[in-house]
Amino acid sequence: xxxxxxxxxxxxxxxxxxxxxxxxxxxxxxxxxxxxxxxxxxxxxxxxxxxxxxxxxxxxxxxxxxxxxxxxxxxxxxxxxxxxxxxxxxxxxxxxxxxxxxxxxxxxxxxxxxxxxxxxxxxxxxxxxxxxxxxxxxxxxxxxxxxxxxxxxxxxxxxxxxxxxxxx
Numbered sequence: 001x002x003x004x005x006x007x008x009x010x011x012x013x014x015x016x017x018x019x020x021x022x023x024x025x026x027x028x029x030x031x032x033x034x035x036x037x038x039x040x041x042x043x044x045x046x047x048x049x050x051x052x053x054x055x056x057x058x059x060x061x062x063x064x065x066x067x068x069x070x071x072x073x074x075x076x077x078x079x080x081x082x083x084x085x086x087x088x089x090x091x092x093x094x095x096x097x098x099x100x101x102x103x104x105x106x107x108x109x110x111x112x113x114x115x116x117x118x119x120x121x122x123x124x125x126x127x128x129x130x131x132x133x134x135x136x137x138x139x140x141x142x143x144x145x146x147x148x149x150x151x152x153x154x155x156x157x158x159x160x161x162x163x164x165x166x167x168x
Contacts, residue, residue, distance in 0.1 A: 039134035041069035046128055046141035056120040056151045060112060061128075061144065067107030068132045075104040079137075080113055080128040087127045087143050095127075104130065123147040 044066040053060040061080070067073040081087065081095035098115050105111050118124060125145045130138040 039069070039132060039136065041132075042136035043067055043069070043075040043130040043132055043138045044071045045138040046130065049126065049128060049141045049144045051124070051126050051144040051146035054146050054148050056149045057118050058114055058116045059118060059124060059126070059146055059148065060114050061126055062110060062112045063128070063141065065105045065107055065109045065111045066130050066138060071107050073132075074106045075130045076133045077131050078102065078104060078111075078113075078128050079131070080115070080126070082115060082118075082124050082126045084122060084124060086145075087125045087140070089140070092127070092140065101128075118148050120148050120151045 046063045046066055049061060049063040051059050051061055066075060068075050078101045080098040080101045081092065082098065083091055083095040085091055087095055098113060102111060102113055115124075115126070123145060124147070125143050127143050128141045
């Protein structure tokens with residue numbers, strides 16, 4: 001296709017060039033090599049989640065922080081969930097979400113989170129997913145499970161008021 005611009009120049013536009021540019025832009029790409037491609041690499045999934053230090057109403061979770069892209073960098077956020085039943089993919093959406101999850105530390109660092117508000121003497125299952133700044137999510141971590149302890153009896157016994165000695 002030819003376009004006449006004024007009397008001096010003729011600009012040739014290739015249909016192929018136009019279509020290529022539209023496709024590249026639709027996928028977030030550019031022919032300009034100075035523009036970085038879109039981030040499509042999710043964080044690695046956590047493989048070493050452990051539930052430790054149970055109390056009657058809380059549990060401490062520990063794991064090694066994954067990276068932003070696989071196992072490098074620093075991810076953006078965690079989605080930590082728990083349930084009284086095994087955290088299968090079907091259960092994940094309805095599992096309780098931990099509020100106040102920590103911000104991820106750099107890849108390879110130890111991360112922890114104390115989950116509170118749990119019921120005493122109850123088995124729980126915990127798992128997490130990690131996201132990067134482009135909202136790419138990891139797959140679900142391994143599932144950690146542990147039970148909270150029984151409520152401690154802190155009420156002293158009542159005073160004995162009817163104690164009597166008998167001669168036998």
